[in-house]
Amino acid sequence: MSIDDESSREKSYKIFRRLLAYLRPYRKRFIFALLAMVGYGASEGLIPYLLKRILDDVFGNQNSDMLYVLVVAIIGFSIVRGLLGFFQRYLAAFVGLKIIEDIRNQIIDRLLYLPSSFYSKTSSGSLISRMTNDTLLIKSALTDGASALLRDSVRIVALVSVALYLDPVLGLIAVLGFPIGLLPVLKFGKKVRRLSRVGQDKFGGLTSLLHELIVGHKVVKSFAMEDVEKDKFSKENESTTQTFQKAEKYGALSGPSNEFLGSVLIGLIILYGGVSVISGVRTQGDFIAFITAMFLLYEPLKKIGRVNNTIQIGVSAAERVFEVIDTESEIVESANPVHLRTEHPEIVYNDVWFRYQPGPVTSEEVGQSLGDDITTDEGSEQSRWALKGVSLRIGAGEKIALVGMSGGGKSTFVNLLPRFFDPSKGSVSIDGVDLRDFNLKSLRQSVAMVSQHTFLFNDTVLANISYGRRGASEAEVVQAAKAANAHDFIMNLPDAYQTLVGEQGLLLSGGERARLAIARALLKDAPILVLDEATASLDSESEMLVQEAVERLMRNRTVLMIAHRLATVRNADSIAVFRKGELVEFGSHERLLESGGEYAKLYRLQFEDSTKLEAREFNS
Numbered sequence: 015m016s017i018d019d020e021s022s023r024e025k026s027y028k029i030f031r032r033l034l035a036y037l038r039p040y041r042k043r044f045i046f047a048l049l050a051m052v053g054y055g056a057s058e059g060l061i062p063y064l065l066k067r068i069l070d071d072v073f074g075n076q077n078s079d080m081l082y083v084l085v086v087a088i089i090g091f092s093i094v095r096g097l098l099g100f101f102q103r104y105l106a107a108f109v110g111l112k113i114i115e116d117i118r119n120q121i122i123d124r125l126l127y128l129p130s131s132f133y134s135k136t137s138s139g140s141l142i143s144r145m146t147n148d149t150l151l152i153k154s155a156l157t158d159g160a161s162a163l164l165r166d167s168v169r170i171v172a173l174v175s176v177a178l179y180l181d182p183v184l185g186l187i188a189v190l191g192f193p194i195g196l197l198p199v200l201k202f203g204k205k206v207r208r209l210s211r212v213g214q215d216k217f218g219g220l221t222s223l224l225h226e227l228i229v230g231h232k233v234v235k236s237f238a239m240e241d242v243e244k245d246k247f248s249k250e251n252e253s254t255t256q257t258f259q260k261a262e263k264y265g266a267l268s269g270p271s272n273e274f275l276g277s278v279l280i281g282l283i284i285l286y287g288g289v290s291v292i293s294g295v296r297t298q299g300d301f302i303a304f305i306t307a308m309f310l311l312y313e314p315l316k317k318i319g320r321v322n323n324t325i326q327i328g329v330s331a332a333e334r335v336f337e338v339i340d341t342e343s344e345i346v347e348s349a350n351p352v353h354l355r356t357e358h359p360e361i362v363y364n365d366v367w368f369r370y371q372p373g374p375v376t377s378e379e380v381g382q383s384l385g386d387d388i389t390t391d392e393g394s395e396q397s398r399w400a401l402k403g404v405s406l407r408i409g410a411g412e413k414i415a416l417v418g419m420s421g422g423g424k425s426t427f428v429n430l431l432p433r434f435f436d437p438s439k440g441s442v443s444i445d446g447v448d449l450r451d452f453n454l455k456s457l458r459q460s461v462a463m464v465s466q467h468t469f470l471f472n473d474t475v476l477a478n479i480s481y482g483r484r485g486a487s488e489a490e491v492v493q494a495a496k497a498a499n500a501h502d503f504i505m506n507l508p509d510a511y512q513t514l515v516g517e518q519g520l521l522l523s524g525g526e527r528a529r530l531a532i533a534r535a536l537l538k539d540a541p542i543l544v545l546d547e548a549t550a551s552l553d554s555e556s557e558m559l560v561q562e563a564v565e566r567l568m569r570n571r572t573v574l575m576i577a578h579r580l581a582t583v584r585n586a587d588s589i590a591v592f593r594k595g596e597l598v599e600f601g602s603h604e605r606l607l608e609s610g611g612e613y614a615k616l617y618r619l620q621f622e623d624s625t626k627l628e629a630r631e632f633n634s
Contacts, residue, residue, distance in 0.1 A: 026329045033156065033332055036113040044109050050102035051161060055168025057095045058310055059176045064088060066180070066303035102165065110157035114149045120339055121145055129345045130434040131370065139222020140215075144338055147221075148214060148331035155328020162321045166314035173311040180304045181296065184283055188308060202264040206323045209261035211330040216254040218334075223250055261327075280308050345433055351453035354460050358410035359444045359541050359572050361431070367439035368401040368426055400426040402595040403440070413573040415583035417616065418592035424576045427592070428544045431574070432461045444542075462540040464567070466547055466578075468527040470519030475504055476511040478519075479533045486537055498533035498563040500526070525556025532563045543568060545575040547582060580617050589613060 037044050064084060071080045125141065178185035224247070287304060290296045401423045408414050416424040429435055430442050433449055442449045449457060459482075470478050479494060480486040491511065495501040503526055507513040519527045535543065545564065561582075568575075577583040584603045591599035591606070591613045598612050606613035 025333075026326070029329050029332050029336065030160075030325070032336065033113075033152065033328075034160075036116055037109065039116075040109045040112055043105050047102050047105035047109060047161070048164065050098045050105065051165040052168050054095060054098040054102050055165045056172045057091065057098065058169045059172030059307075060091060061310060062173070062176050062180070062303040062307040064091070065306050066299045068299075069302055070297055070299035102161070106157045106161040110153045110161075113156060114153045117149055117152065117335060117339075118145060121149075121335065124339050124341065128341060128343050130429070131344060132341060134370065137218065137222035139220070139224065140218035141338070143214070143218035143221045144331075144334050147217060148335050151214075151331035152328050152335065155325050155331070159321050159324035159328055162317060163325065166317050166321065169314045170311060173307045173314075177304055177307045177311070180300055180307065181287070184287055184304055187283060187286075188279070188311070202323075205264040206261050206326045208330075209257055209264070210327040211333065213254060213257040213261055214331060214334055216250070216257055220247075220250050220254050223247055277312075280305075280312065283308060345436060345454070346450075347454050348451045351456075352447055352451050354444065354447075354452045354456040356445055356460065357541050359460070360410045360446075361408040361542070361572060361574075362443045362446075363404055363406045363427070363430075363440070364443070365440040366401050366404045366427075366430065366437045366442060367399060368430065368435065368437050369399045370435075399438075399595050401437075404595075404597045405440075406590060406597060406600065408572060408574065409587075411570065411572055412587045413568060413575065413585075415575045415577045415586035415589045416592060417577050417580060417583060417589060417613065419616070421594070422592035423595040424592050425546075426595075428463075428546075428574050428576065431542070431544060432458045432463070459538075460540050461542045461544060462535040462538045462567075463544045464528075464531050464535050464546065464564075466528075468519065468524075468531040470515050470522070470527060470530060472514065472517045474509075474512050474514055475507065475530065478515060478530055479511075479537055481534055483537050490537060491533075494533040494537040495530075497536050497566050498529045499559040500529035500533050500563075503529075523556070525560060528556075528560045529563055532560070532567055536567055541571055543571045543573045543575075545573060547576060547578050580613075580620050591616075 064087065067080065068084055071077045071084075121144065174185065174189055177188055284305065287296065287301050291298060291301045404423070404427065406414075416427060418424055426435075430437060431449070433454060436450065444452070444457075444460075471481065476488065476491055479491045483490075488511070492501060495504055495511075504510055504513075515521055515527075515530075519530070522530070545568070575583070575586065577586075577589075583589055586603070588600060589603060589606055590597055591611075593612055599606055599609070601609070607617060608614075
């Protein structure tokens with residue numbers, strides 16, 4: 015045995031033992047299931063014995079009284095065996111389903127508390143696949159695999175015991191010979207597990223690709239890329255199918271190999287036993303009962319090959335699931351956290367450096383999920399820092415605008431505030447306390463975020479606005495909606511506040527989604543507001559309504575506002591200008607224009623572009 019094989023077997027054993035630990039809350043039902051399995055398996059040993067009694071006592075000795083006794087015994091045996099079969103199957107399935115429920119809850123508990131960096135490195139399709147497909151494979155391994163293994167093992171022990179009782183010599187030959195039939199099971203089982211792991215990873219990638227096609231269907235259609243995406247999916251689908259086909263091939267080879275070796279052994283036993291019956295050494299009843307036991311033994315031995323494949327696939331799936339459950343969060347709460355209570359917070363960034371950890375993710379994916387600050391340049395050490403020594407003090411109640419070219423570090427800067435990430439170097443503090451010393455929940459409850467890419471849940475308008483304010487009354491929700499200029503359009507919806515908004519709010523316009531996001535932030539009433547310009551890409555009327563709502567939202571709060579259009583930052587108390595991760599300028603709109611630096615250049619470029627566009631529209 016190679017070191018790799020031994021290590022793989024030990025790893026499989028540890029994973030399976032960990033799965034069995036989930037049985038503890040349901041041990042009573044599981045014990046009843048075990049007893050039913052043992053009874054069901056052991057009862058099979060009575061079949062050849064009853065057959066021997068029929069042949070030797072009823073037919074051989076012409077005993078009619080024994081005939082009636084055996085008929086009653088067979089009927090009673092069938093009833094008891096049927097009940098045992100029902101309970102062992104039902105209880106095992108019940109326990110298996112409860113274990114999968116617990117594992118799924120454990121996965122979601124881990125996912126909800128993992129930092130944003132985890133999601134930037136892990137595809138959504140892979141996570142969905144582990145939550146759904148892999149957990150079903152685990153359930154199959156526990157209920158169809160482990161349960162069948164135990165039941166069939168008891169059947170084998172019972173039938174071997176009967177065989178040894180009926181004929182010790184032939185029974186010993188069977189005991190020594192049948193393990194040879196297990197060799198293909200062990201050999202092909204390792205290949206099945208390895209290929210199943212590869213196939214499950216590919217299935218996760220296929221799920222991720224499908225998710226992208228569904229979410230991005232408008233982009234696909236607008237670029238007429240249906241055929242290209244169809245071919246791309248077809249290739250991924252074919253590759254995934256081929257991997258599972260290989261696993262099925264080795265799984266299928268296990269059965270016939272097992273059957274062949276078993277049939278050779280049974281053939282030799284029949285030859286030896288037949289000669290002994292002809293010579294008068296054994297009765298026909300003994301021999302037929304023994305052969306019946308052998309044929310009954312043949313079925314569970316054959317099933318062990320399939321059961322082993324099921325268990326190996328389940329262990330491979332469990333390995334993928336436990337990878338998620340065992341992922342350690344980079345965002346760790348202090349042992350004695352401080353509860354954040356502040357109405358007028360002062361925020362200080364002190365020599366903050368930050369870079370994203372490398373991972374199997376494209377710059378496009380990261381940009382969509384976290385903002386536009388990540389660079390994947392593999393050049394110098396300096397070029398991979400998203401923030402480089404940024405220091406900034408934001409006074410209580412101040413409104414600070416963050417401007418700069420794409421990739422400058424603005425999104426990274428604000429994502430540090432609710433601790434989506436922690437600085438690689440330096441610190442961020444509120445009222446003199448490092449963010450890492452705060453209770454994480456109280457910190458995030460103190461920060462409201464409104465993005466231009468509004469995310470709404472596939473729920474009612476009421477549920478989306480009150481999200482984060484459990485127990486908020488309908489009157490409070492309506493008040494927030496009115497302040498966000500959302501109440502009027504909500505009342506025109508089919509079911510008003512009970513209207514479902516669709517997945518990601520797709521049943522609403524961009525302006526309507528933005529106003530619901532503002533209403534949600536108003537209802538949260540957090541002292542700190544992070545605003546990623548919500549008026550971007552809106553028509554004039556929607557922009558006016560949203561801008562009015564934003565101005566109400568900013569009152570009496572400390573505000574960090576990412577500005578994409580410089581015309582919206584004039585009324586900010588101060589403007590922070592970012593370039594390639596560095597804070598290059600800081601001051602008021604007027605002073606920065608007068609200095610003629612980076613801000614003045616950006617303002618001039620944007621103003622000139624706007625003027626040219628207006629002239630072009632006028633001339634057309």
